[in-house]
Structure formats: C-alpha cells, structure tokens
Amino acid sequence: MTTDDINATAASDTTALPLRPGQWALDPLHSNANFQVRHLGISKVRGRFTGVTAELVVGERVEDVRVSATIDLATIDTGNADRDAHVLSPDLLDVAKRPTMVFRSTGVSGAGEDWTMAGELTIGEVTRPVTLAVDFGGVVDVPMGGGRHAGFEAAGEIRRSEFGLDFAPGLLGEVVKIQLDMQFVEPSDA
Template sequence: MAFGLLRRRRPRGTSGAGPTFSVPLPPDAGAFGFEVVDPLGQPMAGAEVTVTALDSHRVATRGTTDPHGYFMATLPPGSYSVMTVAEGLSPARENLDITAGVALPPVRVTLEPARQLELPTAGTWLFDPPHTAIRFIAKHVGMAHVHGRFTRFQGGIRVAPNMADSHVSVRIDASSITTGNNTRDNHLRSADFLDVERYPYIDFTSTRFAHRGGSKWTLHGTLTMHGTSRSVGLDTTYLGTVNGGYDQELRCAALAKAELHREDYTLNWRSMLARGIAVVGPTVQLELDVQAMYRTHDTPTPPE
C-alpha cells in the first residue's frame, strides 16, 4: 500500500479559517486529514493515531500528530477506523471511507478529559474473535516495515472484585500468522522462526494488573513463544464497557501494546543473516485490540 504525507497550507491573510490541503495523491488512493485539539481547543501535538482497515483488522498506518496537532495520510480505497489516543485524555474513534482520487475535508477531533471509566463487572469475559485483532509490526532488514497478524486465537479475562487481582490468558495458534505474502509466511512458520510444528502455540498469562492512572494500566505477565518464557509488560488502555452486539451482550474493550525482542525467544536473527536468509529486524511491536463479552461467574477462561 502507498502512503504519503499531505502538505498543509493556510490561506494568506485569513484569520481563524480552517486549513486547506494540497494533496499529492498516489494512483488509486484517497486522503484524509485530522486536526487534533485538547479540551481547550489547543493543538494536541504527539497524540498517537492508529488507522485500521475495517475488513481485515490490519493496521494501515500509524503515527503521531505534528506540533500543530495535524495527522495526514493517503490510503487505498476502503473503510477504516481511526483511533486517537493521548495521555490523560479519553481516546477518540472515528470511522471514515476512502475513495480513490478524493481528499476528504479535514476533520477536527477534540480529545475530552479522561473520565473515570466504570471497570468491568467481576466474572469471566471471553474474547470475541470477529472484533478482536492481534497484530504486529517488524522492520524488514534493509527494507520497509512488515505488518502482520494472527488470525486464530482464544482468550479471556477473569475480572476480580479488586481489578489488580484479575487474570488474563491468551492462546495464539502460531501457524495462523499472516503478513500478506505466502513465501514470507511459510518462512515465519518454519524452524528458522516460530517452528510451529514443535511449538504450535504462543501463550500469554498475566501475573498482575498495575494501575497507572486514568484509563491506563500495565498488564504484567509471562509470554511463552518458541519454547521460551519471558516476563513482559503490556501498556494497556481500557476503553470502557457497553451493551452492544447482535444479542446486546455486555462488552468491554482495551488496547494493549508491547515491544518484543526476538533474541529473548531464541530467534537468532544474526545467525540467519550470516546464512543469507532475509529476515525481519530484532524487535517486534505487538498490539492487541480486544473486545470481550461477559459470560458468567462460572464460565472457564481459556486456555486452562
């Protein structure tokens, strides 16, 4: 996919007028621009923006707003969800449709003060796979970033009356890794990387929740991959609880991120380079965009 920055221009002699855009559109691409402001209407620099394709749940692009609070990009035609997050403020989510050859008018997004979100009801919450995505980004050695995801997984959250005592478990089918390139995917499944025949699952089990203020938490736990277990911390933003879905289930949502180092899991990228094997870089950015459905106090939390 082709991405590009848009150039922003303010008309000379105009006071308080909204910006206009000169957009160098790639072939078969459209464009959008966000102006992100704080609760007082001031430009919000450094806000994190993540754009996700609604059909595949893959991250299309991400970045931060510039010093003037702007984020701009070009995208292939399609429907997207745009999540904007800043410390101490409530996340904002916008949906947009991109059409080839069209630059959408700039949209102003106001981030409101973070409210104290009601924590999930105590009991068992099960991941909803159609509305949950486990994604990763890795830098291909000497080339662009590789975006991928795992398509088969199960997991759940056992919410305790005291949230700090809650428990999360996730089991990922390692062979379900996909990056949109069959040759690369088969290589990632091979003994050079995940070795899915010997190690068919990637497991995460939490040890504790640590509250960082507002809707921010750090989820500490153990990640087991390629036969090796390591302690990791997931930077987590709790997005709240709603009644929704086809049967009006009670649902909660969260976004969690972590940086993994491949050598921690005996995935030795240097030895692969020495053998002339094209690989991704030594660090991988992992992201979980989770919706979970409330079941009962007695529903088991997979995997056991």
C-alpha cells in the same frame, strides 16, 4: 471525614473496576493480534494471527484481574503466502516445535488512562516477562441481545533473540512490536 478516610476512599476508587466480576469470553469477531517487525532496517512488515483464544477473569479489584491468551502460530497472515510459509519454517518460528504462543498475566496496575499489564510470554520452551501498556476502551451494551462488551488495546514489544528466534539478524529486526485489540463479553447471569 479524616485524612485517613479520604486516602482510603481514593485508594479504593483507583482499584475499583467498571467490569462485572466473573469470566469474560473473548469476542473473536472483534479482536485482533497484530505485530510488526523491521525488514532490512528500512521498512516494516506487518501481520496478524487469526487463531487467538483469550480469557479475562475479573475480580472485585484490579489486583484480582487475570488474563490469559493463546495464539496458534500457524495462523500467521502477513499478506504474502510465501513469506508466511518461510516464517513458519524451521528458519524462524519452527511451528512444528513451537505451535503456540501463550501469555499469562501476573498483574495489572495503573489508574485513569495509564494502565500496565505485566505477564509472562511463552514461545516454545522459552518463557520471558513482558509488559503491555493497556488502554481501556470502555463498556457498552450491544443492541439486540448482544450483551455487554468491554474493549481493550494492549501494546508492547519483545526481542526475538530472547525467545531463540534469532534467524537472519540484520535482515529482520530484533524488536517485534505487538498490538492487541480485544473485546470481551460480560458473563451472563447464571
């Protein structure tokens, strides 16, 4: 085997996927879209969105992977109904004008345990690049006809002002941390 053969094999091993090609469906019962933001600079408010749809399209190589997700912003849950109503008001999210947040991947890269997903996040009429650190949890057969599931964690952060969400600087932190825990179901044989 030549050095070129070894390099070619190593390159193909780093881009091969342990996932079956096709369109993987989100398992909404085992997926979460969470966030946290500082309040008054001294504590953190955590919350989640319960209205999440997502799609994972797997090709033969990492370069062919595409992810898209849509979050219904009206489904915010911070554990406090009054706070949720205020976040949805024109003061902050203005859900009447910005009903959804949409993520579309533009590329996946990495190897071993270090993966990154680049993409574009759109909130209302503003689209900005976002990079997420991704942890692949693996693939498992679910008993009793549950199919094969793949699990992922993705984490990143955005700056509120870059999306026109600049209400109450000093009261709310500029940086919003995002944590996604997602399970996808392998495509069934057609």
